[in-house]
Amino acid sequence: MSTDSSPAPETSVPACYRHPGRETHVRCTRCDRFICPDCMREAAVGFQCPECVAEGNRGVRHAVPRTVIGARASGSAVPVVSYTLIGACVLAYLAELASWRVVWEFMMLGRGLMPDGTFGGVAEGEWYRLFTTMFLHQRGGTFGITHILFNMWALYAVGPALEQVLGRWRFLALYVLSGLGGSVLLYLVGAPSAAAVGASGAIFGLFGAFFVIGRRLGGPIGPIVVLLVINLVITFSVPGISWEGHVGGLVVGAALAAAYAYAPAAHRRLLHIGAPLVMLGLLTALVVLRTAELSAGVA
Known part of the structure; x- marks a missing residue:
């Protein structure tokens, strides 16, 4: 073997x-x-x-944290828009104290006689008054400095929370269009010579938005309801207050907030961009119609 x-x-x-x-x-x-x-x-x-x-990992798109409304979650980011708006109003108030012409040149006015004897106002082509008036405040008279103090306190108290939930550009659109809504309602139903100043229209828009978004998120809305009721009572009971500015701002702010808060997730971005543009177009059309009516009356 x-x-x-x-x-x-x-x-x-x-x-x-x-x-x-x-x-x-x-x-x-x-x-x-x-x-x-x-x-x-x-x-x-x-x-x-x-x-x-x-x-x-290179082929994976990491999701960006977003709020319930769809804005980028900013965490503890500084509310830049809110503070910038406060600063702009304060600077405008200082300019008013330096020269009385600032109020005459930039306040909301449908059509009226200016100090130099000429006619001015939105109906005379000065459309910018619809926007600039929301940065001016009464510097004397019945309310004096309390006018700007209350509005800036309200913006400081409500603005940062809304800016964090909505994101900066949505919040800015809400503020500006609410202020514009107040100016437009005054232009539509007020006397042509009716004049007004103040950020109150925009502030009421923030109040309305805070209420709508608070309900959407299931948060406490009791305090904002009380604040709204108190301010509406003051609006309609104290002489010299432009109720048109307050109501117009409130309606526009609540409507935009509803579009922001209840937009379907699949079409959220489209609606968030479209809603402010549609609102701007509607307000612009109302201004054009009112201007044509006043011009026809003058002719």
């Missing part, structure tokens, strides 16, 4: 492709290369090598 004394054939020992000196029997589930414990990255099934994990 003969025996084969030749040596057994050598077998290669699998080693990690990144660490050739380390024996391993585990393969990457994507590229099938051998990987040692230091190179193993746990996957949904098995393990992957660092290169396959990095390549997979």
Whole structure:
């Protein structure tokens, strides 16, 4: 009986492709290369090598945190728009104190006689008054400095919370269009020579938006309801207050907030952009119609 004394054939020992000196029997589930414990990255099934994990991450779009309304979640970010609006109103008030002409040149006025004997106002082509009036405040008379103090306190108290939920551009659109809504309602139903100043229309728009969004999010709305009721009572009971500005701002602010808060997620961005544009178009059309009516009356 003969025996084969030749040596057994050598077998290669699998080693990690990144660490050739380390024996391993585990393969990457994507590229099938051998990987040692230091190179193993746990996957949904098995393990992957660092290169396959990095390549997979490059193809993944990381979701941006957003609020319920759809704005980018800013966390503790500074409410830049709110503070900028406060600063603009304060600077405009200082300009008023420096020259009385600031009020005459930029207040809301449908059509009236100016100090130099000429006619001015929105009907005379000075459409900018519809916007600039929301940055001016009464510097004397019945309310004096309390006018700007209350409005700036309200903007400081309500603005940052709304800006955080809505995002900066939605909040800015809400503020400006609410103020514009107040000016337009005064232009439509007030006497042509009726004049007004103040951010109250925009502030009432914020109040309305706070109420609508508070209901949408299920938050406490009792305090804002009380604040709204008190201010509406003052609006209609104290002489010299433009109720048109307050009501117009409130209606526009609540309507825009509803569009922001209840837009379907699938069409949210489109509606969030479209709603302010539609509102601006509607208000513009009303101004054009009213201007044509006043011009026809003059002719």
